[in-house]
Amino acid sequence: MSLTGAAFAVAMGGNALAAVAGTTLPRRPRRLATGVGMGAAGVAAVVAGAAAMAGRSWGVWLPDVLPLAGVRLAVDPLSGLFLAVTGAVALCAAVYGVGYARPGPAGHDLAGHDPAGHGSGGHGLEGRIAQAMVPLFVAAMLLVPAAASVSTFLVAWELMALASLLLVVAEHRRRAAVAEAGLWYAVMTHLGLVVILAGLAGFAAVAHGETFAAMRAASPGLSPAVRGVVFVATFAGFASKAGIVPLHVWLPRAHPEAPSHVSALMSAAMVNMGVYGIVRVGLDLLGGGPAWWWLLVLAAGAVSALYGILQAAVATDIKRLLAYSTCENMGLVLIGVGACGFLGSSGARVLAALALTAALLHVVNHAGFKTLLFLAAGSVLHATGTRDLDALGGLRSPMPATTALFGVGALMASALPPGNGFVSEWLLLQSLIHALPSGGTLAAVTMPVAVAVVALSAGLAIATFVKAFGVGFLARPRTPAAERAHESPATMVTGMVVAAVCCVGLALVPGPVADGLSRAVAVAAPGPKAVTGPMADAGTLHVAGLPSTMSPLVIAGALLVAVVALVAALRGAASRRAQRLARRRARLWDCGAGPMSARTEYTATSFAEPLQRVFDDVLAPETDVDVTPVAESAYLVDSVTYRARVADRVEHRLYEPVIAAVAWAGRAARPLANGSVHRYVGYGFSAFTGVLIALAVLR
Numbered sequence: 031m032s033l034t035g036a037a038f039a040v041a042m043g044g045n046a047l048a049a050v051a052g053t054t055l056p057r058r059p060r061r062l063a064t065g066v067g068m069g070a071a072g073v074a075a076v077v078a079g080a081a082a083m084a085g086r087s088w089g090v091w092l093p094d095v096l097p098l099a100g101v102r103l104a105v106d107p108l109s110g111l112f113l114a115v116t117g118a119v120a121l122c123a124a125v126y127g128v129g130y131a132r133p134g135p136a137g138h139d140l141a142g143h144d145p146a147g148h149g150s151g152g153h154g155l156e157g158r159i160a161q162a163m164v165p166l167f168v169a170a171m172l173l174v175p176a177a178a179s180v181s182t183f184l185v186a187w188e189l190m191a192l193a194s195l196l197l198v199v200a201e202h203r204r205r206a207a208v209a210e211a212g213l214w215y216a217v218m219t220h221l222g223l224v225v226i227l228a229g230l231a232g233f234a235a236v237a238h239g240e241t242f243a244a245m246r247a248a249s250p251g252l253s254p255a256v257r258g259v260v261f262v263a264t265f266a267g268f269a270s271k272a273g274i275v276p277l278h279v280w281l282p283r284a285h286p287e288a289p290s291h292v293s294a295l296m297s298a299a300m301v302n303m304g305v306y307g308i309v310r311v312g313l314d315l316l317g318g319g320p321a322w323w324w325l326l327v328l329a330a331g332a333v334s335a336l337y338g339i340l341q342a343a344v345a346t347d348i349k350r351l352l353a354y355s356t357c358e359n360m361g362l363v364l365i366g367v368g369a370c371g372f373l374g375s376s377g378a379r380v381l382a383a384l385a386l387t388a389a390l391l392h393v394v395n396h397a398g399f400k401t402l403l404f405l406a407a408g409s410v411l412h413a414t415g416t417r418d419l420d421a422l423g424g425l426r427s428p429m430p431a432t433t434a435l436f437g438v439g440a441l442m443a444s445a446l447p448p449g450n451g452f453v454s455e456w457l458l459l460q461s462l463i464h465a466l467p468s469g470g471t472l473a474a475v476t477m478p479v480a481v482a483v484v485a486l487s488a489g490l491a492i493a494t495f496v497k498a499f500g501v502g503f504l505a506r507p508r509t510p511a512a513e514r515a516h517e518s519p520a521t522m523v524t525g526m527v528v529a530a531v532c533c534v535g536l537a538l539v540p541g542p543v544a545d546g547l548s549r550a551v552a553v554a555a556p557g558p559k560a561v562t563g564p565m566a567d568a569g570t571l572h573v574a575g576l577p578s579t580m581s582p583l584v585i586a587g588a589l590l591v592a593v594v595a596l597v598a599a600l601r602g603a604a605s606r607r608a609q610r611l612a613r614r615r616a617r618l619w620d621c622g623a624g625p626m627s628a629r630t631e632y633t634a635t636s637f638a639e640p641l642q643r644v645f646d647d648v649l650a651p652e653t654d655v656d657v658t659p660v661a662e663s664a665y666l667v668d669s670v671t672y673r674a675r676v677a678d679r680v681e682h683r684l685y686e687p688v689i690a691a692v693a694w695a696g697r698a699a700r701p702l703a704n705g706s707v708h709r710y711v712g713y714g715f716s717a718f719t720g721v722l723i724a725l726a727v728l729r
Contacts, residue, residue, distance in 0.1 A: 034088035034105050037078035038176065041117065044071030045169035052162030060161060061128050065521070068165045069124035075117025075172055082110025083546030089178060096181060102241060104178035107549035108314070111390060112175040112306050114546075115397045118532060119299040120168045123291040126405050126525025127164065129518060130291050130412065160200040167193035167295065174303050175310075180230045180240040187226065187303075191219045194300060197292045198284045211283035218280040222270035226307070229263030232256075233315070245315050257316055261323050264311045272304025272360045273353075275334040276680045281357060282341070286349035286417065290408020291525075293349060297356045297404055298397040305363050305393055313371060313386075313554035321472065324371030328476065331364025332483040337680070339490040340648060343497070343641050344676045346634040347417045348407045351498055352400065355443065358487055359396040363389045365480055366458050370555060373465055376473065383555040385461040387547055392454035394543065395536055399442035399451060402529035406436035409518040409526065410502070414511045419498065419634035424507030428515045433503045435526045440495035442533045445488040450537035459484055490641070497637045508628040635674065642676065651676045 048067025055063055082088065082105045089104035105113065170193050173186035199212035234240040236256055237248035249257070270277035281301075285293045312323065338357030345351040366389025374382035409432040410425065411417055426433045442449040445456075462481050465473050507513040517523070536543070642651055656671040702709075 032081070032086055032088045034078050034081040034086045034110070035090065037074045037081060038088070038103075038105060038113070038172070041071045041074035041078060041172055042169055044068065044074060045165040045172075048165035049162040049169075052165065053158045060158070064161055064165065065124045065128035067124075068127075068168060069121050071165065071168060072117040072119075072121030072124055075120065076114050077117075078105065079110040079112070079114025079117060080546065083107045083114065083549055085549060096185065099179060099181040099240060101182050102179040103173075103176045103182065104242070105176050106553055107546065108306075108310065108553040109175040111394070111546065111550040112302055113172060115302060115394055116168070116171045116175075116299045119295060119397055119401050122401050122405065122525045122529045122532075123164070123295050124525075125528060126294075126408070126522050127291040129521035129525075130289065130408060160197060163193050163196045163200075164292065164295075167197060167292075171295075171299055171303065175306050178242050180234045180242075180245075184223075184227060184230065188223060190300065190303065191223065194288075194292075194296060195219070198288045200289060200292075201287070205287070207283075208287045211280075211287040215280040215284040218270055218277065222267040222277070224267075225263045226267035229260045229267065230311075232263075233260045233311075242310075242315060246317070249316050254320070257319060258323070261312055261316060261319060262326075265308055265323075265327065268304040268307035268311075269330060269364075270304070271307070272301050272364070273334075273338075273357045274304070274330050274360060274364060275337045275357060276684055278334065278338070278357050279678065279681045279685055282350050282353040282678070285353040285356070285404075286347060290349070290404055290411060293352075293408070294401045294404035297353065298400040301356060301360055302393055302397065305360065305367065305389075308364070308367060309386075309554050313367075313374075318371055318374050321372055321375045324368045324375065325472075325476065326368075327364050328368030328372060328480060331361040331366075331368055332480060334358065334361030335365065335483055335487045336361075336490075337648075339487045339494060340641075340645055341676070341678065343490050343494045344638040344649060344651075346419045348410065348419055348422075348498060348502060349404070349417050351419075351494065352403050352407060355403075355491070355494065356396075356400060358491065359392065359400070359443075362455065362458065362484060362487065363392050363396070365389075365484065366392065366461070369462060369465065369477075369480065372473070372476070374555065376470055378465060379555070381461060381465050383551050385458070385465070386551050386555045388454055388458035388461050390547055390550055391457060391540070391543070392451075395442070395450040395454045395533075398529060398533040398536055399439045399449075402435060402439035402526055402533060403443060405522070405526045405529060406432055406439060409522055410436075410515075412518055412522070413515040416509070416511055419502045421509045422502045422507075422512050423505035423628060423631070424512055425503045425515055429503075429517050431517055431523045432526070435523075435530050436503060437499055438530045438533065440499045442537065444492045444495045446492065448537050450533050450540070453537060453540050455484060455488060493641060497634055501632060501634045501637055505631045506628040508631075508633075648679070649676050650679050650682075 044067050048064045048071065051063035051067060052060055054060075085107070087104070087106045089102075091100060091102045093100035095101040167190065170186055170190035174183065174190055177183035177186050195212060195216055198215055199208055202208040202212060233245055236252055237245040239245065239248070266277070270280075273281035281297075285297050288296060308327065312319065312327075335358045338354045338359075338361055342351045342354035342358065345354060366385045370382045370386035370389065372382075373379070373385060407417070409429070410422065413429060413432075414422060414425075416422065442451050445451040459481060462477050462484070465477050507515075642649055652675045654673040654675075656673070657667055658669045658671070660666045660668040702713075
């Protein structure tokens with residue numbers, strides 16, 4: 031067995047052992063054994079992925095595992111990229127989860143354990159099942175990119191969906207919002223499965239084989255109509271899993287309600303499987319397609335990027351903010367994938383490979399900083415018992431490590447140098463800009479719009495994470511819970527540190543991933559299977575218009591030197607001034623307002639108010655003013671309550687009417703179910719007859 035196959039087998043075995051430990055051992059050793067097993071599996075998955083990206087592909091057929099078709103696995107460089115990313119996220123979540131499964135502060139036991147024994151870390155059966163589900167969830171995510179046939183892929187996809195659903199609803203007994211989020215997620219993920227099943231099953235039927243190799247070979251001979259139907263169906267299902275607008279409504283509900291290390295797995299690893307499906311089916315198995323396919327992908331990505339970051343900018347729930355940020359970043363990835371397919375269809379194959387390189391690099395970078403941010407948000411929740419930014423503040427002193435690590439993640443997510451998000455978004459911009467001269471009239475119209483979307487989303491991301499970091503960590507405490515905050519256990523901090531180290535490494539030295547990315551791109555990108563341009567020279571960024579190259583490490587060093595020099599100059603000036611003036615303590619004039627308090631500071635809501643006004647037509651905020659008079663007179667005001675809420679407009683305008691129509695149809699259909707067995711047999715006979723007639727007509 032090759033290194034790739036051996037490491038993959040170790041990864042699956044490690045997750046299986048961790049799941050067994052999660053169901054059999056007592057609570058204290060269970061946490062450690064589960065974390066060690068899943069962490070070892072994560073390391074093995076990284077090794078398997080790296081080996082595949084180095085050119086050591088692997089495949090196996092296990093005919094006796096599943097009936098009829100068996101299990102067919104194959105790991106090529108494209109699969110290896112997603113294996114490595116999933117393994118790295120799993121490693122961070124495993125280390126973090128050892129401490130997160132411990133009880134939180136008294137009164138708000140938030141680490142997945144409650145006094146009644148419910149939740150992901152409790153003594154009861156539900157707690158054991160929830161903790162065992164985490165490694166099984168990771169194992170399912172590793173199987174998805176390794177699948178090499180339709181049946182294996184769909185089984186792995188459904189296992190991933192079911193495991194993540196059980197983890198989302200792990201704390202449903204404690205909060206009603208968890209059950210609601212689980213219902214939304216269950217409906218959306220299985221609707222996505224239905225359309226993916228329809229698309230892949232139809233593809234396999236016309237290809238006369240369900241293996242990916244047979245489908246890839248048969249694709250050129252299919253009619254454009256069949257290819258188009260397959261692509262649209264599978265794209266809709268995969269886009270739903272990736273959280274692309276308007277199929278995103280489950281994501282900002284499910285990710286915040288799941289335990290935080292599970293949120294990291296879902297937002298940094300699971301959503302990537304949607305991108306993998308689009309790339310694998312659209313670019314690899316179907317071999318690309320007409321321009322309208324990829325304009326659809328590009329448009330969906332652009333809408334998702336803008337809408338997602340706008341919702342994140344006005345969110346006050348820190349985990350909901352991060353969930354909408356995931357919609358934005360997956361949108362940016364789809365812009366790159368759409369640009370790749372569009373440029374490939376127009377003959378600009380080198381630029382197509384460059385755009386796909388940028389998209390896949392952003393998948394890697396997003397996984398790094400989103401893991402760090404969700405783990406840091408979980409640390410805040412563990413210490414304070416709240417996710418509301420308006421109720422936080424002042425966490426810098428009691429939680430210095432979490433504050434510093436969240437700051438690193440915020441810098442990376444803001445696409446500012448020297449962050450790793452800057453590297454991939456800059457590369458994406460370069461691929462879009464260079465597409466203008468060679469893409470024809472259609473490119474001249476679409477590419478500037480795509481560039482504007484990427485630039486605007488990057489600017490809004492800066493405002494979003496300045497709000498999250500400044501209001502949540504650097505301001506004064508606004509509630510007693512924030513005042514009582516404390517640093518998280520060492521294992522939780524260690525998990526965040528591992529994620530931060532990965533982010534910094536990707537930011538400063540992106541070169542080592544270049545060869546692996548080029549092989550992954552070679553699997554799917556149209557035309558010459560090699561990457562040229564910005565990623566060709568390891569560790570350099572070719573900046574358009576400049577005669578020389580600038581390494582991210584050089585950029586970071588220059589910024590560090592500039593900051594140190596500025597701080598030294600300011601301190602020197604202050605020291606010289608202190609020597610000239612006698613220093614004494616005195617209370618500054620406060621204009622008669624008294625000492626500053628938390629009520630005088632910006633909250634997350636007030637910080638986002640200007641953006642909310644600018645994008646009022648898009649966000650459609652809801653406000654409510656409730657004036658309560660005193661009991662003695664209706665003309666005297668006792669209290670005034672002001673409520674502001676920015677709802678998800680897509681959910682309000684698109685999904686609520688559909689839900690209302692389905693509810694009406696259900697009520698109207700109740701008389702049909704009167705308990706008569708004869709009537710039910712008649713229904714079945716009528717349906718069966720109708721299917722036979724339809725098949726006869728179609729034949």
